[in-house]
Amino acid sequence: MRERPARPARHTVPVDVLDRIEAHVRAAELVPPGGEVTCLVSGGADSTCLWHALGALGYRVAAVHVHHGLRGAEADADAEHCATALGAEIVHVGGATTEAGLRELRYGATARFGRRATGHTASDQVETVLLRLLASGSTRGIRTRRVDGVVRPLLPVWREETEAYCAAHGLRTRSDSTNGDTKRGLIRDRLLPLLEELDPRARASLLALAAERPRLPRALEASLVGLCSSLEGTRSADLGGGVRAVRAYDELRLEGAVSWGPWRLESDLDGLVVRSRRPGDRLAGRRRKVQDVLVDAKVPRDERDGWPLVATTGGDVVAVPGLAEAPGWEGAVRATRRPA
Numbered sequence: 001m002r003e004r005p006a007r008p009a010r011h012t013v014p015v016d017v018l019d020r021i022e023a024h025v026r027a028a029e030l031v032p033p034g035g036e037v038t039c040l041v042s043g044g045a046d047s048t049c050l051w052h053a054l055g056a057l058g059y060r061v062a063a064v065h066v067h068h069g070l071r072g073a074e075a076d077a078d079a080e081h082c083a084t085a086l087g088a089e090i091v092h093v094g095g096a097t098t099e100a101g102l103r104e105l106r107y108g109a110t111a112r113f114g115r116r117a118t119g120h121t122a123s124d125q126v127e128t129v130l131l132r133l134l135a136s137g138s139t140r141g142i143r144t145r146r147v148d149g150v151v152r153p154l155l156p157v158w159r160e161e162t163e164a165y166c167a168a169h170g171l172r173t174r175s176d177s178t179n180g181d182t183k184r185g186l187i188r189d190r191l192l193p194l195l196e197e198l199d200p201r202a203r204a205s206l207l208a209l210a211a212e213r214p215r216l217p218r219a220l221e222a223s224l225v226g227l228c229s230s231l232e233g234t235r236s237a238d239l240g241g242g243v244r245a246v247r248a249y250d251e252l253r254l255e256g257a258v259s260w261g262p263w264r265l266e267s268d269l270d271g272l273v274v275r276s277r278r279p280g281d282r283l284a285g286r287r288r289k290v291q292d293v294l295v296d297a298k299v300p301r302d303e304r305d306g307w308p309l310v311a312t313t314g315g316d317v318v319a320v321p322g323l324a325e326a327p328g329w330e331g332a333v334r335a336t337r338r339p340a
Contacts, residue, residue: 043174046119141210
């Protein structure tokens with residue numbers, strides 16, 4: 001990155017930037033009021049805005065910069081800037097061959113800091129939607145929260161707003177000279193401007209796609225739609241990959257390794273079903289409500305209805321994957337969750 005001096009912004013900072021960040025943090029319960037959070041900073045406008053804005057909102061903010069040892073003197077200067085201007089602790093880790101690989105190295109190397117925040121913005125969200133749409137037909141966006149404690153407070157804010165924020169507050173930032181050579185750089189510099197020429201609403205429309213729940217593959221979706229077109233009697237369908245769906249009235253049972261959103265669930269026991277929560281659900285053999293399990297684990301409100309429950313065909317909840325198991329059912333369900 002090269003240093004970008006603070007200068008008056010071409011456009012004044014929207015007065016509601018801090019309000020939007022605060023509303024997003026509170027609605028998604030990303031950081032408790034006055035709580036501690038460590039910002040992963042690169043020296044760019046997004047992460048610098050993140051660090052400054054969270055501090056301005058009263059959170060106890062620290063910073064960490066991960067130095068991959070790439071880009072030579074420019075990367076050394078980035079680390080020096082982050083240490084000097086943002087008080088960041090510098091963590092040295094190796095490199096990787098892909099952006100995703102570098103990201104996972106950063107998250108792994110900073111896990112000891114607990115709750116960490118990244119500077120992903122609405123602009124990053126739009127670029128991610130386009131990348132995934134082109135690569136796989138998926139419109140899945142960046143998640144607000146990862147299971148490893150990484151949160152994204154800036155998702156309601158556009159990149160030009162973080163740049164304007166830094167300029168308005170006299171915050172010096174760095175720019176990465178290699179950004180234009182990446183797929184994201186091509187989307188940012190060439191594709192998005194063309195799409196906005198076609199329709200000024202392009203970015204907002206792409207951003208809205210990220211908010212939609214990911215769709216199943218069409219063949220699988222068609223099988224499930226047919227299976228659930230009626231709630232009378234019992235029907236079954238082969239979903240492929242060794243998974244069979246059996247619907248008995250209003251309950252769907254998946255036999256084999258079950259995929260539920262980002263979850264993969266397996267059990268060697270028969271007679272178990274996977275379903276979403278219902279009013280009054282409790283863990284079998286306990287008084288504790290499933291709702292309390294989700295709240296205590298700080299599962300965001302908008303994710304609770306989609307969290308899978310494993311139950312017996314009689315309706316007893318035996319596991320809330322990743323969070324709790326009923327007495328006597330420890331280890332009965334093997335659950336893995338794909339990172340965001």
